[in-house]
Amino acid sequence: MAQHASGVRFGMSDLLAGVTASAVVLPKAMAYATVAGLPVATGLYTAFVPVLLYALLGSSRVLSVSSTSTLAILTATQLAAVVPDGDPGRLFTVTATLTLLVGAILLLAAALRLGFVASFISLPVLVGFRSGIGLVIILDQLPKVFGIHIQKDNFFMDLFHLIQALPETSWLTLAVALATLAILVVMERRFPHSPAPLLGVGAGIALVWGWGLNEAGVSIIGTIPVGLPGLTMPDLALVLQLLPGATGIALMSFTETIAAGRAFVQKGEPDIAPNRELAATGLANLGGAFFGSMPAGGGTSQTAVIRSVGGKSQWASVVTAAMALATMVFLAPLLSWLPHATLAVVVIVYSVGLIQPEEFRRIGRIRMMELRWAAIACLGVLLFGTLQGIVVAILVSLLGLASQTAQPRVYVIGRKPGADVLRPLSGQHPGDETIPGLLIVRPEGRLFFINAQYVASQVRQLIESEAPRVVVLDMSRVQDVEYSALIMLMEKEQRVRAAGIDFWLAGLNPGVLENVRRSGLARQLGEGRLLFNTRAAIRQYQQQYPLPDDRADRD
Template sequence: MRNRSLPRHGAGLHLPVLEWVRGYQKSWIKPDVIAGVTASAVVLPKAMAYATVAGLPVQVGLYTAFVPMVIYALFGTSRPLSVSTSATLAILTAAALGQVAPGGGLAQLAVATATLTLLVGIVLILAGLLRLGFVANFISEPVLTGFKGGIAIVIVLDQLPKLIGLHVVKGSFFHNVYSLFAGLPHASLATVAVGVVTIAILVALEHLYPKSPAPLIAVACGIAGVGLLGLQKYGVDVVGHIPTGLPSLVMPDLSLIEQLWPAAAGIALMSFTETIASGRAFVHSGEAAPLPNRELLATGLGNAAGALLGSMPAGGGTTQTAVNRLVGAHTQLAELVTAAVTLGTMLLLAPLIGLMPHATLAAVVIVYSIGLLKPADFRAILAVRRTEFVWALVALAGVVLLGTLKGILVAILVSLAALAYQVSDPPVYELRRKRGTNVFRPVSDEHPDDEQFPGILLLRPEGRIFFVNASNIGHKIVPLVERAHPQVIALDMRAVFDLEYTALKMLTEAEKQYRENGIAVWLVGLNPEVFAMVQNAPLGKTLGHGRMFLNLEQALAAWCSQERKHAAPDARQGSVH
């Protein structure tokens, strides 16, 4: 019989494109083509808009929706994922380029962008080869919510001047807010009108016709307004000349690596986080979930190849992936169709795109970026745990006040601090038994009739016990012991999956101190790994099998038996007297 596990072991030796091509069905061709064309109507306007967010020419957005898309279709493991750039990546790119090419010309920006994008690709490829796909989990969901909310505020503030026809000198958050309000009297009414109309079109289409290519329609209306009404003579700025044809080869500048690699690492982390989240969100029943390490390689190769052809950092996008899937995409052929439409746009439609108003692009960015700030998500976090709500706010404030690149560091540090806080303060529950059952549960006012057993204190610590939290657990146990005055402390360890050496040593010392004070310590429900560790330590010899039990029922039975033995001599002695 054929071993079904063999293909899985050898999966790394095959191109993912061969896997979906091999099982391709003719009935999928039409929906894949329709999905690819429809998705391109969303991808292209947004990619061009996000290129302007990064401070780059709009054609860079087209290049980003072409090369990385093709590479991902060949190497990626998510069938519906649509790859270009995003609001988050664009604002991070802008911050990185602002450090090495402030006010630079197009040639300098192109070289700096190529260097940054290549570094992002290299970081992703190395992470994939080192199987670091789990790194995306280092940013917790509440912190990621706050981070994206901060990104939304930064992007909207960055685009508002373009929406009203102002040219302001960028600075800190408060400087930008002040400059915006100070410049309001000088706003261009015609530009404001274009921006407001574009926003109205986008919002109306999103609500009334959610499956329509709203960005494409809005952009077409903006271009038509310039062509038919001559909006330029009223002070409306347009994109201007866009080169027609394929992108030119751009070589990176190795001297910029030292300055750009920290930003590249942060952008790579966010690219992978968005890519894997988008890929996982639209998996159909029966499809394999995206493989994190394969996704790192695919997006890394896409960025590395795109860097040489003028692309900015790329990753999977949730909105365009949703459109791709909802319209009917079955395989990565849909992405290749989107890339083909992008190629046709570069070759044929570049002069037309040059008529697009900057206010139209700004409106597209604002409408789709503001969705990153989701008050409902903040409320949901607050309803569950106030502490994590604070972490989300800290991440948001870090991005807004310190900048996006430092905001990534703040987000990661807050996530790690949150993790450290959680593991450093594990719960310790006092247990009682539900009457008439063998169910032991924490003491609660909701269950006042639960049985307690004078003389034995049942405690249940939870989580991994190690050098960071062992002393905190000890501090929580002390007042429970002082209140109960037990003869035995039974530690139910079934919820403890690991016991580190330092913690074991502290437990040994605590057992000795309690024993010298006439209190015995029993261990209950040790898993095999923890049991083996205790057995190999001096504590195992001290406790012996007589003070280690499989479950609380056994421990309680031993305690009751011990109590009966102590009570029997007292009864006989009383009868003699």
């Protein structure tokens, strides 16, 4: 058995996983190439060079890197903008340049150690974005299923045009599509992670070739070049024109790669290294650019197949790349009989999973605000297009982050009756007690210029409603206090002191305490008003202002 660079030996399990995965990867790669408006051979090239390069360089044991539905539709949008007439020669050059740029951006991000951007788009926003992408892809493929042609504009106009064109449906084409759909659905339900795409493609080819359906009007792929991909040179004059789109594709490629890689890490395996993933996917795209591939990234479904049949290392992906090579050399003439309708159904079946209504419901049950973010991200894709949808998704994520940061939680702290338990007052614990004359307020998170005035406003409202003798700001949940917040605290202390109210700080961590001392706030307060924790503040308050009943004795 051979030894992989990761130290994992090549065995029969990896051989089986690679062969099985190729039965899923290759048909889908060809289908995604058509989504991008490229020949199916481009899909085979993408399942060869990027897969092989990532297998040698990536940090995941089993992640399969090739084309994905999301990257395909993003690529399609960019190619349509630059090559509106679909000139084949121009398409190859633009695709090579776009893929090169995607790889270069990922490599630059790796050099700058920007692996943290994998978490840049929040999960609810990503759910909405993917759902929008899924709807766009499905609508884009439906005309091929019905054997009709429509004018492409935007999602809602395309839907209108599709409905108008339905009377022109080619019933033979629809029958081929439905036969493929039946095979895929039955196989996926009865035998998950089976080579269903391969069977669907084989059935489509058999129907056309056996009955001569292409002569009856069923559109087929046509001639596919036999042999290795030729060398394709990018056009550097296109860099500025393609750069914005390439940046969005690179971000989505990395996001999908990290998500898929992390999803399949098993116990005892090394964690995914984000910066190494940036470098590995960058080089995979960079190498693929010169050999006819389209932008690539980690795919969840093919990786799931590798895991499900016992794949243990990147040797499985090496086998998949070898199968892609064998297909290019030996099976290209057979694939020329493949119906467009069959490939369209493959795309639709494996894009439906991008639309996750149950995930929307889960988000809504937990937090309605984040459900709105998901809905906005989805509508952004449908209204403005896929590449612009990335911008909408990022902006929504940033607005969500800004909203949470600008309005941190500010709690009033109470005490559980008969127990030494301090917790925020809430409707879940209506019996919790507060100490007369003492207001304990706990902000959470980092205090800085964005939220300092909000926190000050919340504290002011609580003081006005409670009219306490002493206000204790419980800082135990505050990790850091920036200059603007320190000035706010100093001003707040002066105002409440002028109103005859004592202002204390409790539970400061060492870093925050150091900043409080440097700012002069500690000197302004005096050591007696800087308490170790909230319980110490309660004891000091009860000593200074003893209660007339026996509650004071309990403390």
